[in-house]
Amino acid sequence: MNAEHAEQLWEQKDAPSSADGPHPWALLLAAGRGSRMAAATGGTSKQFLLWKNAPLYWHSALTFSRSGVVAGIVFVFPPDALARCEAEVRALDVRHPLGLPWKAVGGGVERDDSVRNGLAALPATVRHLLIHDAARPFVSARLVRAVRASLAEGAEAVIPALPVTDTIKMVEGDRVLSTLPRHQLAAVQTPQGFVRAALEAAHAARVAELAGGRARPVTDDAMLMEGAGHTVRVVPGEKTNCKITTVEDMALLSPPPFLQPRTGMGYDVHRYAPDPAAPKARPMKLGGVAIDKAPAVLAHSDGDVLLHALCDALLGCACLGDIGEHFPDADERFDNISSAVLLDQVLTRVRRAGVRPCHADMTIVAQRPRLAAHKEAIRANVARLLRLPPEAVNVKATTEERLGFTGREEGIKAYAVVSALFRPPVADDAGDAHVC
Missing domain, CATH: 3.30.1330.50 (2-C-methyl-D-erythritol 2,4-cyclodiphosphate synthase)
Structure with a gap:
C-alpha cells in the first residue's frame, strides 16, 4: 500500500477501533543526522545502518505493524533524502509487507520540528499517536501494546521507563553538587504515546515560546506535555529496548554468537x-x-x-x-x-x-x-x-x-x-x- 493510497483511505474513514478505543498511528522519527557516530559509520546516520539486511528504522516499523494495535505509520526522514527514502520504504514494503497504510515526510532542523511535520501528516481522524526513535530497533510488540493500552484507558501522555540502578549525582565540572534520590528517577524510552490534540497544543505553545526567545531545552515530547500541565503516565520499559547512540552500541547489531x-x-x-x-x-x-x-x-x-x-x-x-x-x-x-x-x-x-x-x-x-x-x-x-x-x-x-x-x-x-x-x-x- 503506497502513501497516496494511504491518504485516500484514511481520510475517508476512521482509524480501526477495538473494545478499548481507537488504534493510534505511529510516528517514526528517522530524520536525525547522527553526528556523534559519523566517524564510525562513514557519515551515515545510525537509523540507516543495515541490520539483518534492512535499515534500522524498518525493524521498528515491522514491530509496530505486527503489534496489532497500530493503524498506520508516518516516517519522518531527512528532507534532502526524502524521495530516496520513500522509494526505499516502498521497496521494503513489497519485500516484507507492513499491511498498514504509511506516509513519508521530511523532518526539520530540530527534533521538535520533525515531530510537528509528522503530526501535520497524520490523517485528520487520528486521535492518538505513538512517537518512536528509529534508533531503537529492538522495541517489542508487547511494549507497543502496553503504551497503547494506557492511552486507551484515558491517559493523555504515556512513557515507558526503567528504574535507575546507578547512584546519580548532579555535578558541575569536577565537583559534586548533590546526590539525587534514585528511587524517584527513571530512564525513559520510546515509543511514547499521546492524545494528538493535547500534543499539538503543547507544540504550538513551544513554537510561541521559541518566537519569544524564552523556550527551555526539551529532550522529548513528554517533557512538553509536562510543561503544559498534563499528567504523564509511566509503563514498565524493557532493558532490551536499547537506543543505538554511541559507537560502542553498534556491537548490539552484531550477529549473536551461536554455539x-x-x-x-x-x-x-x-x-x-x-x-x-x-x-x-x-x-x-x-x-x-x-x-x-x-x-x-x-x-x-x-x-x-x-x-x-x-x-x-x-x-x-x-x-x-x-x-x-x-x-x-x-x-x-x-x-x-x-x-x-x-x-x-x-x-x-x-x-x-x-x-x-x-x-x-x-x-x-x-x-x-x-x-x-x-x-x-x-x-x-x-x-x-x-x-x-x-x-x-x-x-x-x-x-x-x-x-x-x-x-x-x-x-x-x-x-x-x-x-x-x-x-x-x-x-x-x-x-x-x-x-x-
Missing part, C-alpha cells in the same frame, strides 16, 4: 614393561591417579594412557591434530612429564580455539589390573583437571575376555569421547552502512 556442538574421539595404548626397572618403565597412572599393584607401562611421558586418549579427544573437538604432533616422544622436554601437565596445555590450546568441553566419557580396557575400586577417584580427578563437575565425567573399565593383546595382559588401552561447544568467529557487519 556449535563438537565431538572428539581419542584412543591410546601402552605396552606393559617386562621389568619395572626397565628404561622408560613408568608406574601406572590412570586419569592422574596412581594405581597400586599394577604393571608398569613403557612410555616417554608418565604413560597415563587415559589422559593421553583424553588429550586426543579434546584436540579432535578443536581440529588441532593429535597429541603426538604437539608433544612428540622424541622431544626430551617431555621425558617422564606428567600427563596432567600435557592435558592442561591441551585445554589451553583448545579453549583458545573457541572450544569449551562440557562432557567426557572414557573407557579403560585392561585384563589387569582390576579397576572397579579406582573408578570414582579417577572420575573425580579427571573432572578436576577438565574443570568440569563430576557429573559431567564418566569412567568405565572393562576387559576383553582374554582376547587380543590386552587379553594376553601385554598392555592397556583407553578410549575417550569428549563433547564440547564451539563458538565460531563471526563477521562483524555492524558497521555496514546504508543510505536510502
Whole structure:
C-alpha cells in the first residue's frame, strides 16, 4: 500500500477501533543526522545502518505493524533524502509487507520540528499517536501494546521507563553538587504515546515560546506535555529496548554468537614393561591417579594412557591434530612429564580455539589390573583437571575376555569421547552502512 493510497483511505474513514478505543498511528522519527557516530559509520546516520539486511528504522516499523494495535505509520526522514527514502520504504514494503497504510515526510532542523511535520501528516481522524526513535530497533510488540493500552484507558501522555540502578549525582565540572534520590528517577524510552490534540497544543505553545526567545531545552515530547500541565503516565520499559547512540552500541547489531556442538574421539595404548626397572618403565597412572599393584607401562611421558586418549579427544573437538604432533616422544622436554601437565596445555590450546568441553566419557580396557575400586577417584580427578563437575565425567573399565593383546595382559588401552561447544568467529557487519 503506497502513501497516496494511504491518504485516500484514511481520510475517508476512521482509524480501526477495538473494545478499548481507537488504534493510534505511529510516528517514526528517522530524520536525525547522527553526528556523534559519523566517524564510525562513514557519515551515515545510525537509523540507516543495515541490520539483518534492512535499515534500522524498518525493524521498528515491522514491530509496530505486527503489534496489532497500530493503524498506520508516518516516517519522518531527512528532507534532502526524502524521495530516496520513500522509494526505499516502498521497496521494503513489497519485500516484507507492513499491511498498514504509511506516509513519508521530511523532518526539520530540530527534533521538535520533525515531530510537528509528522503530526501535520497524520490523517485528520487520528486521535492518538505513538512517537518512536528509529534508533531503537529492538522495541517489542508487547511494549507497543502496553503504551497503547494506557492511552486507551484515558491517559493523555504515556512513557515507558526503567528504574535507575546507578547512584546519580548532579555535578558541575569536577565537583559534586548533590546526590539525587534514585528511587524517584527513571530512564525513559520510546515509543511514547499521546492524545494528538493535547500534543499539538503543547507544540504550538513551544513554537510561541521559541518566537519569544524564552523556550527551555526539551529532550522529548513528554517533557512538553509536562510543561503544559498534563499528567504523564509511566509503563514498565524493557532493558532490551536499547537506543543505538554511541559507537560502542553498534556491537548490539552484531550477529549473536551461536554455539556449535563438537565431538572428539581419542584412543591410546601402552605396552606393559617386562621389568619395572626397565628404561622408560613408568608406574601406572590412570586419569592422574596412581594405581597400586599394577604393571608398569613403557612410555616417554608418565604413560597415563587415559589422559593421553583424553588429550586426543579434546584436540579432535578443536581440529588441532593429535597429541603426538604437539608433544612428540622424541622431544626430551617431555621425558617422564606428567600427563596432567600435557592435558592442561591441551585445554589451553583448545579453549583458545573457541572450544569449551562440557562432557567426557572414557573407557579403560585392561585384563589387569582390576579397576572397579579406582573408578570414582579417577572420575573425580579427571573432572578436576577438565574443570568440569563430576557429573559431567564418566569412567568405565572393562576387559576383553582374554582376547587380543590386552587379553594376553601385554598392555592397556583407553578410549575417550569428549563433547564440547564451539563458538565460531563471526563477521562483524555492524558497521555496514546504508543510505536510502
